[in-house]
Amino acid sequence: MLSINSLVKKYKTTLAVDDISFTVADGEILGLLGPNGAGKTTILRSIAGIIQPNAGNISISGYDLSKDEQNAKRNIAFVPETPNLYDMLTVYEHLRFIAMAYNTLDHLDERATDLLEKFDLIDKKNELVLSLSKGMKQKLAVVCAFIHDARVLLFDEPLIGIDPKGARELKDMMLAARESGCSVLISTHMLDTAERLCDRVLIIDEGHKIFEGTLDEIHEKVQMSEDASLEDMFLKLTEDDNVNDNVAVS
Secondary structure, three states: OEEEEEEEEEEOOEEEEEEEEEEEOOOEEEEEEOOOOOOHHHHHHHHOOOOOOOEEEEEEOOEEOOOOHHHHHHOEEEEOOOOOOOOOOEHHHHHHHHHHHOOOOOOHHHHHHHHHHHOOOHHHOOOEHHHOOHHHHHHHHHHHHHOOOOOEEEEEOOOOOOOHHHHHHHHHHHHHHHHOOOEEEEEOOOHHHHHHHOOEEEEEEOOEEEEEEOHHHHHHHHOOOOOOOHHHHHHHHHHHHHHHHHHHHO
């Protein structure tokens, strides 16, 4: 399980994340939704240990990130929106390096071959990462996330730049990860994808939570027609939140 309690992150005078709490259960996919600048990437980077929050607690598979960072990070895999790869390694060397870092070299060749074939990268196995296209680098970042035995999977706009076959493979793998008991957190602007994949959604705006729950619970909250899409309900919630903020300021 992934558990976030009272997370706060400030950048100078900007409050990027304002006292946000949520959990992602074992065997659950949670969609993290919000407009640009809402704080989604800040939350994911805090969970991944890339940035230090100002307050709050992050627990990953029972390990407190601030007190037992090594064991906490051993249980996560993070796919950022922009891959941060090692350009001067070959594709296979990159996967071997990740497997070594997580002490999961057993069956590396079999697992690497399977993943590279799924994402049409097998013929790039011995080429430098530097030579890959942007979309191929994104797919390699995804492969890296599945090369070790992470129990908490974090994705920041993972489908951006990936071809349709790769996108289908990734969605299938997310669903398979859920079935195997992993906790999956996805930040995305693709609301139709979130609607099909996610068990619940967390909607944030300007750093604070405005909704958390299932699609049925969103319907109850916004009181829209039964055929309203997640996109319709998302826009209604965020527009209402902005109206309320303006009233409060005035």
